[in-house]
Amino acid sequence: MSRAVLSLGSNLGDRLSYLRIAVEGFADVLVAASPVYETAPWGVTDQPDFLNAVLVVESPELDEWGWLRRGQQLEQQAERVREQRWGPRTLDVDVVSVDDVRSEDPELLLPHPGTPSRATVLIPWLAIDPDAVLPGHGRVSELLDALPPGEIADVHLRSDLSLS
Numbered sequence: 001m002s003r004a005v006l007s008l009g010s011n012l013g014d015r016l017s018y019l020r021i022a023v024e025g026f027a028d029v030l031v032a033a034s035p036v037y038e039t040a041p042w043g044v045t046d047q048p049d050f051l052n053a054v055l056v057v058e059s060p061e062l063d064e065w066g067w068l069r070r071g072q073q074l075e076q077q078a079e080r081v082r083e084q085r086w087g088p089r090t091l092d093v094d095v096v097s098v099d100d101v102r103s104e105d106p107e108l109l110l111p112h113p114g115t116p117s118r119a120t121v122l123i124p125w126l127a128i129d130p131d132a133v134l135p136g137h138g139r140v141s142e143l144l145d146a147l148p149p150g151e152i153a154d155v156h157l158r159s160d161l162s163l164s
């Protein structure tokens with residue numbers, strides 16, 4: 001049995017449909033899906049705004065590599081083309097954490113090293129799990145409190161959009 005937290009992002013084409021591809025792809029293992037947020041791009045800032053969301057998923061069969069593979073299959077289903085690092089994409093599925101697993105394999109870093117500094121992950125995650133903890137980093141609420149206010153202001157709840 002493993003429980004994973006997955007981060008979804010899209011900033012090309014019909015962004016909501018691409019996020020829904022991921023939600024449908026994980027429907028059999030879905031524990032919770034966050035609201036959808038519209039977010040200003042970080043990393044490469046000269047690109048369209050993203051829609052971001054977080055899923056909590058659980059399976060008796062999948063380990064951390066299984067979650068990565070399933071996410072990558074769904075990225076392919078969304079016709080994702082790998083181009084620029086941090087560049088635009090139809091669908092990004094990042095494995096944020098899997099239970100307390102630590103991994104330094106570059107193909108699967110766990111917890112995902114970007115998480116503590118990304119309001120685009122922390123805010124949706126906290127919305128579905130107010131007690132969330134990022135293994136090795138502490139409470140998600142405290143990580144969020146430590147971020148510059150400007151980054152939090154860049155994350156807007158889109159209550160008019162739904163993942164289902």
Ligand SMILES: Nc1ncnc2c1ncn2[C@@H]1O[C@H](COP(=O)(O)OP(=O)(O)OP(=O)(O)O)[C@@H](O)[C@H]1O
Nearest residue numbers: 085086092093094095096106107108109110112114
């Ligand atoms: N926790 C993880 N979740 C998803 N992919 C990971 C993880 N750790 C390492 N990777 C590897 O990252 C590689 C590139 O991923 P991707 O192109 O989505 O990066 P990115 O989204 O641009 O940047 P970032 O990983 O900082 O969000 C993949 O080949 C994948 O094996």
Ligand SMILES: Nc1nc2c(c(=O)[nH]1)N=C(CO)CN2
Nearest residue numbers: 009039040041042043050086
């Ligand atoms: N707001 C936002 N910006 C990004 C995102 C993302 O999901 N949301 N993903 C990136 C590449 O992983 C690069 N920049």
